[in-house]
Each structure stands twice: as C-alpha cells, then as structure tokens.
Amino acid sequence: MKKTKKVVVGFSGGVDSIMTVRILQEQGYQPIVVFLKMFSTKNLTEIENLANKLGVELIVKDVSKNFENCIIKDFLEEYQNNRTPNPCVKCNLEIKFKFLLEVADELGIKKIATGHYARIREADGIFKLLKGQDEKKDQSYFLYRLTQKELARIIFPLGNLIKEDVKKRILAEGWLEQIKESQDICFLGNQEKVQDFLKNNLDETDNQIGEIENEVEEVLGRHQGLVCYTQGQRRGLDLAGGPFYVVGKDLERNILLVSKNKQHSALMNKEILIKQVNWISEKPKENQIYFFKSRYRSQLTVGKISKEKNKWKISLENSQWAVAEGQSLVVYNGVEVIGGGIINK
Numbered sequence: 001m002k003k004t005k006k007v008v009v010g011f012s013g014g015v016d017s018i019m020t021v022r023i024l025q026e027q028g029y030q031p032i033v034v035f036l037k038m039f040s041t042k043n044l045t046e047i048e049n050l051a052n053k054l055g056v057e058l059i060v061k062d063v064s065k066n067f068e069n070c071i072i073k074d075f076l077e078e079y080q081n082n083r084t085p086n087p088c089v090k091c092n093l094e095i096k097f098k099f100l101l102e103v104a105d106e107l108g109i110k111k112i113a114t115g116h117y118a119r120i121r122e123a124d125g126i127f128k129l130l131k132g133q134d135e136k137k138d139q140s141y142f143l144y145r146l147t148q149k150e151l152a153r154i155i156f157p158l159g160n161l162i163k164e165d166v167k168k169r170i171l172a173e174g175w176l177e178q179i180k181e182s183q184d185i186c187f188l189g190n191q192e193k194v195q196d197f198l199k200n201n202l203d204e205t206d207n208q209i210g211e212i213e214n215e216v217e218e219v220l221g222r223h224q225g226l227v228c229y230t231q232g233q234r235r236g237l238d239l240a241g242g243p244f245y246v247v248g249k250d251l252e253r254n255i256l257l258v259s260k261n262k263q264h265s266a267l268m269n270k271e272i273l274i275k276q277v278n279w280i281s282e283k284p285k286e287n288q289i290y291f292f293k294s295r296y297r298s299q300l301t302v303g304k305i306s307k308e309k310n311k312w313k314i315s316l317e318n319s320q321w322a323v324a325e326g327q328s329l330v331v332y333n334g335v336e337v338i339g340g341g342i343i344n345k
Contacts, residue, residue: 006109010113023157213250329343
C-alpha cells in the first residue's frame, strides 16, 4: 500500500485555506491543519467544525503573545517614528511560517502548505518565488522575505488558480454558505480604522492634535496626531473641498501638510533607498532592468538597482507615487521575485 504523505497546513477557516486542504487531499496528501491563534479571544468552534467536515486532524497553537510582542508592538513603534509599516510582511516570516515549520518539525513532517496566491519553482536545488497566476490576487509581495530554507519546505497549492474560480468551487461544494474576505490588517476590529487603532493604543504625547495646512500655509482643519497619517493618504482627513492628499509633516510645528495636487512633487519619487534586504536566490545585478513595487496595490515601475554603502539604491524610469518609509519595496524580474527591503528614504 502506498504511504500517504503528510503535510502541515496553515488553516484559518477561510475559502483559501479550505481549498488548499481539498487540493492536497486530491493530490494524495494527508493534511494536518494548524490554526495559529493570534488573538486570545478567538472562538474556535467554527474552525473545529470545518476540520471535522474536511476529515482532518486539527492542531491549535496559541501564538497570541508572540503576535502581540512581535507584530503589534512593532506596528505601533513604527508609527510612533512616523514610518508606515507593513505588518503582513513581518507576520508571514516571523509568525506564520515560523510556527508552521515548528509544528512540522515536532511531528517529523517535511512540508508545510498555505493558501497564498504565489508559486515556487525549483531548478538545480535553487528555489525561486514567483508571482501567482491570478494577477489581481497575487500575494508574492508579502513573501519576499522568505529564504531558501523556508521555500524548500513550502507548497502553495493555489498558485496556479484564479481566486474567483476558488470561490465558486467552495460555494458549489457547500464548504461555506458565504464568502467572507479577510481584511488587510487582521488585528483591527471589523469597523476599526488604522487611525482609530493608533489613537487608542498610543500615548497622548505621541498623538497630539494639531493643524492641517496646504502649500500656502492656509489652515484647513485639525489633524488627530501626525503619527496617524501616511504619505499620499486621502481618507480620514475630514476636509471640505477635497480630495486632499498628505504630502508631508512638519514635526517641529506639529503641522500636517496636504495638497489637492495628486502629482505633488513630494508624492513623486524616482530614487528610493532600502535597507534590511533579503535576496531570495541571488543578489540583483547592477545596470539590469527590474520591476519594482513600493506598496501591495501600487503599479510595477521599471528601474535599476545599485549598492550604496550598506543600503541599496533604486533608480526608477518613472516616478513611483506616495512612497512611504517603513513600507516594503519588492524587486521583480518578470514573474520572479528577486527579493526586496524596507524603504529607508
């Protein structure tokens, strides 16, 4: 009798993780699903019911303290320093994949799988991270910090699928009655905005109310604390006659600077410095053309990259809009993710 291959699967109970389990079962794997409990208040009844319905063993691992100390604390500290972090990038490497691999090691299982829309290609023992087939759903941007060590053990069953097709199949097979899309930042409440979360979790000294000015120093309104805003932000300004965009901060005067001009020079960036880089299989070549993305939903921009002391410098052919310090800049060569780093300037 053929021995069934076991695989540890990150399981949230959503459409993508359910489909991941189903595909692996069809491929002859025996999935053992792991729910990483990031919030101490999470009710697990729905997760347990789904695991039973799928006929898989469920392991619940409480990582709420790790999540609090590593992700939420860093998120708040970055905003305190007027930087705009991407918690999902950090969480993927330091929480999700770290603890899934830890569970796999404890069980003596080599492979883990998640429902990310991305692909992995191996050639001559080198693993490369590729964009997902579904351009609209591709999540490779969030995975650029993975290394050879992790990629050698990961399976992405949804990498070649289209999200709409996944939704249709899950509904048709009755695994879920309706599809609930997860929000961008999981630790925010259903109705909570980043601005409200910061106001509720930062000291008043970090969150002092001040004035909002335009380019000619006209006072247009009041802001809720400079730390609550990021470059290019349009929502949450509560200004009449807009839309207005955040173009800068005067830290000394506690003034938020805005403009109606979406193409304001402060929002257009052709040179970017990154630090804390991770190159997945090899360092990028200088003078070679690459594609760059400075936010998950931003358009790819063509440019070149060069080493500058302990940082890497990106020179773009066309300006990237509203580049924010603290965000991740990811480097692509076609569909391949070369790597990336944290935007420093």
